[in-house]
Amino acid sequence: MQTLFEDEAPRPLADLLRPASLADVVGQDHLLAPDAPIGRIVASGMMVSMILYGPPGTGKTTIARLLADASKLRFEAISAIQSGVADLRRVFEAARDQRKAGRGTLLFCDEIHRFNRAQQDAFLPVVEDGTITLVGATTENPSFELNGALLSRCQVFVLRPLDPAALEGLLQRAEAHMRRRLPLTSEARTAMIDLAGGDGRYLLNLAEQIFRLQRDETLDTAAMGRVVQRRVATHDKAGDGHYDLLSAFHKSLRGSDADAALYYAARMMAAGEDGNTVFRRLVCAASEDVGTADPEALVQVIAAWQAFERVGWPEGKLFLAQAICYVATAPKSNAAYLAFSAALDVAEKTSHLPPPLNVLNAPTELMKELGYSHGYRYDHDEPDAYGGQEFLPDQLQGTRRGRFFSPNERGFERELRKRLDYWSNLKQRREGK
Template structure:
């Protein structure tokens, strides 16, 4: 159908999206990727050398990955072929490879750009290896996901990963200025609304231009939008956050480390980011419980109770009220005294148990339910602690081969100060009573 419109000369009268009309025609027009395209940029050096090699472009949406790939094909005189892993299967890949081989026989190289390459399965990714190795295609794969997790090691070993950054507000502003120049009119925004629009774009150049188009369409004659009006008109674009992929892991890691670092303000910020991105609230609540046991431990035994209570409160209340319970728990664990003494002690105890296998406990602490066991000395000499002075016998409970070990060493923070006092007291009694 598109070809029919083109043949009739009608398609040229239909204005395309602003993002397409502003698509750079040269590499030096690409905004926000100076580390790749500046005078000393990695891609600038590759183009100057006249050989690209296969590449993986990793970065968020709207940062110019497709545009740069197309312009690189022009710079290196390669035929540009674009496919998407979302819509392509094995049959289309075979066809693309055969066409590339035919071009190669005629002396024409091919730059194959694969969008969303991480969506291909392992076997499909492996199918690129032969045509990369024999030079049939120069592969450029684009992905928004961490290649280390999503791409085969064999594919990664044959390609260089280049990172595209989210556009800064300065780069977004340059795009908006170019849009105004092409449209021949300013955006109907006051200064604060313009700042809001740049932030709403969330580092995505395409999103910024789409928002600009929405503003021009919605504004009445002479109207200037405030931030509140802009948010209402644009219906607030959702944050770039894939709760099943890297954004999920990045933000939960940031939240956990902010709590561990006793920064409640940063912790609340990352919590809000995850809420805004639609993260599963119970996933967050479970992680807060983990923080309580892993990073606070017995320095504040209340932390685990509060974290569990927040999970139960969210289960009972749901959104949005239940989210406040999770926020309260996050602030509590962020401001609680920290100790990973039990965490370290448990790891050490586990290692000790694995190393020494099935050692028999001392017979004094074994029950003797049969006469034979009693005759063998099971339970003989056991002293019931509650009948001892201070409810403490001080007996040795360790396997004879190991002897007493010190595994748990409480800190001097929070409630563990009290635990330290008790352990010191019992150590003195044990020494006195056992010589």
């Protein structure tokens, strides 16, 4: 219930500038434009339950409120952090009462991924029968965090981080509301937009700090940085952001982009990531993506990791940087990885096949009589230390299923290809082929 003095209470600038219509929401035209998905839903007058997935400060709560206004639904909001099943039941009961009176309810559930599976299941019947129109907000990937049954009853819309143009638009709205310009140089203004990291609410909070200064001088980038609080790097070690950065880091290594790999590693370390996590991905890349094209890559990473553990941070960044640059710029090959994957596949299907008798030891007389070890040639006694024997089971010898390792012509694998070709030719000559 609103009081007489509520309008006089101080309100954050971000709240004062909250859009009054969907057309005023910036940065989400791909969803809200008249010909975009949510725009078409609003125009049809048939509201649907949905999940709004995106980073903080992109307008999820605002959009939910405006959808309720546009569809003439009663707006109800809960937070999964502060609510339980009992709270949900009270909201659902109130929605049923409203429905009897002829009015629907739009229930906005913030941080819906925080609800456990049983709590999420509580939404199913009331969404199914239309008691509520659910608008859930989440910063985590709904595919991993929400029940399949709930997802099947909702449409998922992805909100994007606000780009510099959208953030500049917010600053201009703030200046129009305050009736004065922010006392910033153009470089400081750009730096503040960069500092926001796509978060409109955070940008307006920064602007509010600057407006409160009541100074006449114009702040440059350094002065602006001293005034505003530095944004803490966003990195949930158990959430999507964690795995997204690791994925981008690994793919940058694989794609031989040292700059991008260094950047994503720096993002993780600046956010407090455990250096061992970064090194674990480096080790995987050194083997999976570099492999035998440069066997030294794995050695370099292990040595750098050991140095990192012994010296610690911040000096440890020297070893991390060296390992990242080595792996990113090394020649790439997944031949060994593919070879073992193929071998595993064949092994699962042919586990009953015995090795050739000649390559088996014969510790007993009976085994010798059965042919164990018979005809085996000790390679070191052969010319070029190569006997040219067959070691695969008989059924795999000379078949495509028995060929796994195929080195390419990059890096050290050129030498491995030469060796394999040399042994193959040597074997054919000895067999008279």
